[in-house]
Amino acid sequence: MLDHQTLLYLGLDVVIAIALLALMRWAYELWSSIDSDDQLAGKDNFAYGISIAGSLLALSIVLWSAAERASGDDYLSRAMQMLVYGLVGFVLIKVGRWAHDRLILNRFNKRDEILKKNISVALVDAASSLATALIIRSVLLWSEGFNINSGIAIITGFVIALAVMLVTTRLMERRFARDNQNDSMQDTLVLGQLALAVQHGGYLIGTAFAATAASHMLTYQGQAYITNLLVWLGVGVLFTLLTVMLSRLTKAFILRGIDCAKEVDHQHNVGVASIDASLTIGMALILSGLIA
Template identity: 45%
Template sequence: MEKIFALGDINSQELLILAAEIFIAILLLALMRYLYGLSMGVSTKEQLAKVDNFAFGISMAGSIGGLGIVLTGAITPNLNGGVGRELVNMFSYGLLGLLLLYIGRFVHDRWALHLVDKRQQIAKKNITMGIIDASSVIASAIIIREMLLWVDGLNAFAIIAMISAFAVAQTLLTIVTRIRERHYAKHNQLDSLQEALVDGQIALSLRYSGQVISTALAVTAASYFLDYHPDTIVENLIGWLVFGFLMTLVMWVLTSIAKRIILRGIDLETEVDHQHNIGVASIEMAISIGIALMLTTLLA
């Protein structure tokens, strides 16, 4: 209730800043739609309203949602910097976040799922690939948001620190993909996880999405242990790698225990890998993300 009454104390300048930041955020979200269509080499209107490409829509939804997550790290509650400064910061952070989102998508396509032409699969209306692409962007957005909150200001040192930490996080996400590929091959007569995704196995995409997003949440927990210092870039890089790996390991252990308890009596490999049980895969996804959220909340 106190926060509600406190809204009455906001002056006209502060209201102007808040309104302008929201307006800039909406403009950036709209810009994301057209940039996404440009990057795919297609018309978003045609894909969404004429071709009815659901995979394209899911993928674009992930991009817009991801940018929205990033902008929550760009919108600042500090209203004492003046209208001009606050709006420049908001726009600059938003553009930086948008750029990093595209870098994250490029890295995921070239490193993690390097055997798949994701753009081609989405053009073919492969919903599985739409889900995978959306989850990878959301995972990158979670990491970018935490880095925006972690650094102090927007300068050359902050950008270098963010890019370094982002590279570490993307490396860990790629390692997770490789581990999941080995696990899938082990339980499926050496079949390829990436080929299964190309074949449109939605259950696998949901499980994989939960693992990618939960890993991103676990990696961001590194920021709770590290204080940002512009003159210790190498230390920051090592710190993100060490704590990101440890938090990912802890999250995996807790998630494995939770799945054994919650889904007791259910053969997950049979249900998801062989029978393509979307329901069970959805529960796995929820457990992974839920455990990661609780872990990061406890550490915050």
């Protein structure tokens, strides 16, 4: 049976989690200067809801990891770790969204597109938040201790997440331009191409899972900052490329006879895009499991 102290710890953690999730919604509204109640209930802006949902789920993934990661002799120290890791994850998710908008999908204004109810942009935005959270989760569970070294490890994971998303997006843009007479993938997302958004979102999440492979290959060394960063980055990019290649190979067999580029890019076939996304995520999970 659960003792009194354990029940108190669990209750405190639940309160912390709910408070941080509420803070995430409030911060989203403050950051974007948007009345969320009006967007969600007044204007029925599905894109806005999808974007917030991505942030909330991303923070929940970080809190899930923090709850698993927290250790200590008493419930107060463990709850404090939960709070600190949750706040760090909260900040990194917000900063990650900002960096993604400025560095990766930098050809349009995400806020304006979401206010225009652009579901395609919202889906990619949500996927980028989830990808960031998945890599932060793997670094949280890989690192040891509750100190400055583990904090630097988490920031390292954040940098890796951005690098992986940048590589994935640029590869997708290159493929899209090649198959569409040098058209811009980002401009097409602005036009509301839902199939392309589903495909790209799957690639972001899949390669995030692939990047976590480093946690199975690298022994944690608290003060080996440069080594940790370079190995995680190298393995992350390597497995990102491997995941993309294997998913394309798998797609060639499973969707044999179907021109995926034509179906997704020109005919906006969300079904084919969903299969493509699932194969990318699936191959990343299989690769990660093989080296675990």
